[in-house]
Amino acid sequence: MTTLYGYFRSSAAYRVRIVLNLKGLDYEQAPVNLVKGEQRDAAFRGQNPQGLVPMLVTDHGVRLTQSLAICEYLDERHPEPALLPADLEGRARVRALAQLVACEIHPLNNLRVLKHLTGELGLDEAAKLAWYRHWIHEGFTALEAMLNRETGSGDFCHGDSPTLADVCLVPQVYNAERFECNLEAYPRIRRIVANARALEAFRHAAPEAQPDAG
Amino acid sequence: MTTLYGYFRSSAAYRVRIVLNLKGLDYEQAPVNLVKGEQRDAAFRGQNPQGLVPMLVTDHGVRLTQSLAICEYLDERHPEPALLPADLEGRARVRALAQLVACEIHPLNNLRVLKHLTGELGLDEAAKLAWYRHWIHEGFTALEAMLNRETGSGDFCHGDSPTLADVCLVPQVYNAERFECNLEAYPRIRRIVANARALEAFRHAAPEAQPDAG
The missing domain is CATH 3.40.30.10 (Glutaredoxin)
Known part of the structure; x- marks a missing residue:
């Protein structure tokens, strides 16, 4: 198993x-x-x-x-x-969108970093939230522009079915919502995430559906 | 071109x-x-x-x-x-080692983040350096343990020729040296990096060999 x-x-x-x-x-x-x-x-x-x-x-x-x-x-x-398209340029695009979340946003905003900011660096809650939202805004601004400009985008980040990019995006948006980030400026991201959340595979993976959810 | x-x-x-x-x-x-x-x-x-x-x-x-x-x-x-081995578990191991650098160390220590720390957050140089070294130590401690414990390691991170893991490791070590991190505690990492630096492909890619080097 x-x-x-x-x-x-x-x-x-x-x-x-x-x-x-x-x-x-x-x-x-x-x-x-x-x-x-x-x-x-x-x-x-x-x-x-x-x-x-x-x-x-x-x-x-x-x-x-x-x-x-x-x-x-x-x-x-x-x-x-398949989580990646068949063509090499498409594969590179999906991996880049996934890595924009996984290498540019998430590493700066995960729990161990936020704890380091409020612990070792002595930041207060407001400064921690400002840090969190800054990196969400930086990353989502870039992602929204890529999704709008590049021809590969569809109902999902790449085409009309989920790829590795959506697999990274949906948890990041969940996290951003938890930290009450204003996502008004990212309609394309929100539309894609809504499409993904309509699928059972995404719904059953959501935090609130897990056995250890508090 | x-x-x-x-x-x-x-x-x-x-x-x-x-x-x-x-x-x-x-x-x-x-x-x-x-x-x-x-x-x-x-x-x-x-x-x-x-x-x-x-x-x-x-x-x-x-x-x-x-x-x-x-x-x-x-x-x-x-x-x-090939930058990745042929077997699926080996490919996953190489990607994980690469991502340990690319998702856990580098994103916290790159220029835009260091500038944010000294700019928006008002950290002084000593606090910036402590931040830099903290994430190097966290990441390299884990990487050193993985390289020593796991059977896949050889003259390079995985086996005896360079893979995507070494491609990520060598620039990170270069960067850590530039910030004068003490790398004594990571002999396996240092040995692998020395092996890589002996290769022309790595030498010619070094920062000091580039046309825009100051």
């Missing part, structure tokens, strides 16, 4: 849940409570020295880390439905 | 230069001076709304962004020498 070590609110674990659902794969969940710091416990670090979720233990017993690497593994092992 | 929009000290552009060299591809460089803020100019933003380097314009005239997406595009278009 495939096991996903994750946390209901982790955007990165949320990405993997969406892919597991899109591929129609059975899996069990092993919740790691990030707020309680369980990801830093020796038991978990012994398995994943990064101390991060998600970690996927495959049905072959292999431990995989880093959400995008896990998503691409699942896509290569279970090719249908 | 393939054109790389980059900056000699950009770690992300450095990754793409290594791959272009490993693949033996000719390309021309279009320097974008990040310190002068040229990446935010309307002329560049018109081509890449992210306002980030690298951007690769292919010989077909297609604009590609996000360094890992560009590297995988080049690997798919020019399969030899």
Whole structure:
């Protein structure tokens, strides 16, 4: 059985849940409570020295880390439905949109960074929120422009079915909503996310639908 | 002709230069001076709304962004020498090692974030350096453990020839050295980087070898 070590609110674990659902794969969940710091416990670090979720233990017993690497593994092992288009330029575009979220927005706004800002750097809640919203605004402004300008966009980030880009975008928008970011300026992003949320694979992957949801 | 929009000290552009060299591809460089803020100019933003380097314009005239997406595009278009192993678990491992650098270390330590810390947040130089070194230490501690524990490691991050993981690691180590991080605790990382630096493809991609080096 495939096991996903994750946390209901982790955007990165949320990405993997969406892919597991899109591929129609059975899996069990092993919740790691990030707020309680369980990801830093020796038991978990012994398995994943990064101390991060998600970690996927495959049905072959292999431990995989880093959400995008896990998503691409699942896509290569279970090719249908495809998370990447067939043409090389299309694949590069989808990966770039995914990485705009995964390398430019999410790393600056995840829990360990926000904790570092309010802990070591002594920022107050208002300054932390301003930081969070700044990187959402920077990233979503770029993403909205790319989605509007580039010919590949459709009902989803690329074409009319979900790809790796939507798999990253939906959890990031969920997170932005949780931090009460104003998303008025991003109608294309909101329309795509609404289309994705209409699909069962995305709905069942949502934080509030997870067994460890508080 | 393939054109790389980059900056000699950009770690992300450095990754793409290594791959272009490993693949033996000719390309021309279009320097974008990040310190002068040229990446935010309307002329560049018109081509890449992210306002980030690298951007690769292919010989077909297609604009590609996000360094890992560009590297995988080049690997798919020019399969030899391969940047990813053939087996699915090995591919996932290499991508995870690459993303540990590209999603957990680099995004927190790049120029725009450091400028935000000293600008908007008013941090002094010492606090900025402490921030930089904190994320290097977090990331390299995890990476060193993975390289030592996991059976895939060899003279390089995965096996005995360079992969996408080394393509990300070498620029990150260059950057850490520039910020005078103490790397004593990471002998495995240092050994791998020394092996990579012995190769012409890596040497010719180094910041000091670029036409826009100051």
